[in-house]
Amino acid sequence: MKRFVMALAAVFALTLPLSAVRAEEGKAMLGKADVSIEVKDGVYFVTEQIQLLHSNHAPDGKLEHTISKLNGVSAENLHISTGNEDLTFEEQDGDALQKVFVQMPEAGSDTFDYSISYQVALPDGEYKLPLFVPMYAAEKGENLVHISFQAPEGMIVQPNSFPIVIENNQNRVESHMINLPSHVSYLFGETAPFFNSHTLISAATLVILFLILFVWARVERRNARRGA
Amino acid sequence: MFEVSPVFYYVIAGYFLMTLVIGYIAGRGNKTSEDHLVAGRSIGPVIGGAALAATQLSAGTFVGTVGVLYLTGASYMWYWPGMFAGWLVSAIWVAPKFQQFKGVTVPDYIEKRYNSKVAKVIAAALIVVAYTVYLVAQYVAGGILMETIFGLPKIWGAIITIGITMLYTMKGGMKATTYSDFIQAIIMAGCFFAAVPILYSQAGGFDYVGRFITELQPTLTGWHWQFKDILGFALAFGLSVAIAPYELARMYTMKSQRTVRLAIGFSFIFQAVIAIAICLVGFAMRSLYPIMNNADAASSIMAVNVLPPFVGALIVVAILAAIMSTVSGVMIVSASAISHDIFGILKPNATDKQKMTINKIATVVLSIIPLIFAIKPFDMVQFIVIVQSSMVASFFFATVVIGLNWKRATGTAALISMLGGVATVLIWYLMQKPFGLNEVIPGVLVSTVLLIVCSYFTKPVPEESLKPFFGK
Numbered sequence: 066m067k068r069f070v071m072a073l074a075a076v077f078a079l080t081l082p083l084s085a086v087r088a089e090e091g092k093a094m095l096g097k098a099d100v101s102i103e104v105k106d107g108v109y110f111v112t113e114q115i116q117l118l119h120s121n122h123a124p125d126g127k128l129e130h131t132i133s134k135l136n137g138v139s140a141e142n143l144h145i146s147t148g149n150e151d152l153t154f155e156e157q158d159g160d161a162l163q164k165v166f167v168q169m170p171e172a173g174s175d176t177f178d179y180s181i182s183y184q185v186a187l188p189d190g191e192y193k194l195p196l197f198v199p200m201y202a203a204e205k206g207e208n209l210v211h212i213s214f215q216a217p218e219g220m221i222v223q224p225n226s227f228p229i230v231i232e233n234n235q236n237r238v239e240s241h242m243i244n245l246p247s248h249v250s251y252l253f254g255e256t257a258p259f260f261n262s263h264t265l266i267s268a269a270t271l272v273i274l275f276l277i278l279f280v281w282a283r284v285e286r287r288n289a290r291r292g293a
Numbered sequence: 294m295f296e297v298s299p300v301f302y303y304v305i306a307g308y309f310l311m312t313l314v315i316g317y318i319a320g321r322g323n324k325t326s327e328d329h330l331v332a333g334r335s336i337g338p339v340i341g342g343a344a345l346a347a348t349q350l351s352a353g354t355f356v357g358t359v360g361v362l363y364l365t366g367a368s369y370m371w372y373w374p375g376m377f378a379g380w381l382v383s384a385i386w387v388a389p390k391f392q393q394f395k396g397v398t399v400p401d402y403i404e405k406r407y408n409s410k411v412a413k414v415i416a417a418a419l420i421v422v423a424y425t426v427y428l429v430a431q432y433v434a435g436g437i438l439m440e441t442i443f444g445l446p447k448i449w450g451a452i453i454t455i456g457i458t459m460l461y462t463m464k465g466g467m468k469a470t471t472y473s474d475f476i477q478a479i480i481m482a483g484c485f486f487a488a489v490p491i492l493y494s495q496a497g498g499f500d501y502v503g504r505f506i507t508e509l510q511p512t513l514t515g516w517h518w519q520f521k522d523i524l525g526f527a528l529a530f531g532l533s534v535a536i537a538p539y540e541l542a543r544m545y546t547m548k549s550q551r552t553v554r555l556a557i558g559f560s561f562i563f564q565a566v567i568a569i570a571i572c573l574v575g576f577a578m579r580s581l582y583p584i585m586n587n588a589d590a591a592s593s594i595m596a597v598n599v600l601p602p603f604v605g606a607l608i609v610v611a612i613l614a615a616i617m618s619t620v621s622g623v624m625i626v627s628a629s630a631i632s633h634d635i636f637g638i639l640k641p642n643a644t645d646k647q648k649m650t651i652n653k654i655a656t657v658v659l660s661i662i663p664l665i666f667a668i669k670p671f672d673m674v675q676f677i678v679i680v681q682s683s684m685v686a687s688f689f690f691a692t693v694v695i696g697l698n699w700k701r702a703t704g705t706a707a708l709i710s711m712l713g714g715v716a717t718v719l720i721w722y723l724m725q726k727p728f729g730l731n732e733v734i735p736g737v738l739v740s741t742v743l744l745i746v747c748s749y750f751t752k753p754v755p756e757e758s759l760k761p762f763f764g765k
Contacts, residue, residue, distance in 0.1 A: 263601035
């Protein structure tokens with residue numbers, strides 16, 4: 066009866082156009098997010114350009130965001146603005162995450178563009194960089210989120226980063242995604258060694274799978290001989 | 294559409310090729326319809342257990358359940374004990390007797406136990422209708438997955454996934470289905486479990502993920518669902534799994550009663566590994582992506598954005614495997630209901646070869662019909678997709694569980710019970726589930742009461758019919 070859940074999923078899919086229309090009418094949604102990250106002297110400079118659709122539906126004109134406090138790291142010099150106007154915000158501090166409520170201007174349009182910029186200093190050997198996440202689902206199942214990361218000069222981004230990096234040996238990488246992650250972890254170094262955590266895990270997975278198949282094939286052959 | 298590494302294409306193409314090779318090799322040994330439909334009753338406990346698990350775990354587990362866990366949190370896990378209870382019922386009171394009976398299809402059991410050809414045909418017809426329409430859900434899931442990962446139009450995604458499943462099922466029959474299920478179960482359990490350490494390493498560790506999701510939404514680690522909801526899920530899962538015809542048909546394929554019990558034990562292990570893994574996946578994904586436009590995409594996003602490309606590709610294979618193993622299990626049960634049960638009654642002197650030919654034609658036709666429904670869904674299809682599992686449980690639960698363990702159950706009472714159970718499900722659903730109870734609960738309750746009460750007022754079945762199940 067996992068099939069029950071599947072059935073619900075199927076009906077959801079079959080009635081998707083209807084539910085999508087309803088969502089568009091009644092909820093603020095993420096239109097797009099463009100995140101740019103640069104590292105200079107161990108400090109990460111982050112700028113998030115965000116577009117919200119149907120933003121007038123946000124209760125009291127307050128836009129909810131979360132930012133994780135992974136490894137106790139926090140954002141400094143936080144600046145939130147729309148056009149040339151600075152926006153006020155309230156912070157709600159927690160143990161593992163911080164909630165930030167951004168106040169929209171009163172006479173806002175239905176589509177609201179704003180920018181969040183901040184800096185994060187990460188300790189040596191630490192790459193997990195928290196991002197501000199507007200708590201509004203993306204409007205469509207398309208790659209509305211774009212993240213660009215520029216490693217320090219002379220460094221290349223490693224393939225075992227998060228989000229996964231497809232291009233090899235690049236100083237600057239770009240990711241196109243459907244949803245905004247709570248953090249990114251772009252590992253970088255002077256070289257990209259072939260043996261990293263991902264290649265080792267992949268190799269181990271492959272070996273284990275082949276081992277199981279090999280043992281199974283042997284057992285089947287032995288049973289077949291016995292039967293014959 | 295995601296940006297995916299070329300590794301995804303190679304791994305998935307390799308997997309499709311492997312299933313076709315298994316189908317071809319397994320099919321070479323099939324000489325009779327018994328070889329084709331029950332794998333010559335040659336399946337051992339490990340392969341059998343993996344096949345039971347793989348058939349039970351569908352796209353619903355890796356797409357729908359991960360999505361529900363992502364959205365609602367840990368309390369949804371409490372449906373698993375209900376499903377495990379269903380397996381226990383099967384291991385103790387149902388499966389060993391089914392194996393001992395050595396039939397070919399579930400309607401075979403209905404006919405023999407209740408001495409009624411009418412009941413057999415009705416059971417076969419219900420299986421064909423309910424399962425054919427149920428496949429629509431799997432087709433939609435396959436289409437969505439291929440579209441999301443590779444950007445293929447949904448229809449082509451469905452055609453490729455189902456076409457390959459149809460080919461190996463048609464060529465290799467139950468043996469190919471069981472062997473590919475074994476591989477699929479290994480991939481499903483192995484990859485989802487292997488994904489967990491990588492996922493948690495990226496998400497910041499178990500402790501951090503726990504604290505993050507609790508602060509994000511306290512019900513994720515508390516109680517999102519009420520007791521009534523959880524009871525409904527658990528009963529719905531448990532009642533269905535105990536007598537699901539696509540699982541019962543697997544019992545005929547196994548060597549002995551001991552094999553059946555051991556297989557259910559192994560299937561427990563596979564399912565427990567997957568249950569834990571998908572719960573952890575749901576949590577970690579919530580921590581990595583606090584909000585998603587579609588929670589059902591959590592597994593795909595994990596595969597593409599978080600995991601190494603090879604492991605990610607295997608996760609996509611695991612989801613495809615879940616779809617394909619369920620589709621092949623359902624296809625073989627539905628096709629045998631036509632070739633063995635309905636055609637067998639209509640043409641009692643049909644040769645084995647004729648039945649095999651009808652079976653292959655039925656497999657093709659039953660593969661195409663859901664595709665048409667998937668392209669052009671209409672209200673009745675959606676309705677049956679929702680209630681088919683409840684209908685099947687209400688139809689078979691009492692007649693199988695009580696019929697195998699209580700001599701007094703009669704053929705007339707079985708017919709009344711089956712039809713009464715299905716009618717109750719339909720009425721309950723149309724009444725918008727009074728008291729918030731899942732329709733399977735009143736359905737099974739009514740069919741059980743009808744079977745017991747009506748058995749006291751109707752003619753008992755002949756001793757001859759009871760012998761295979763109760764001995765002398």
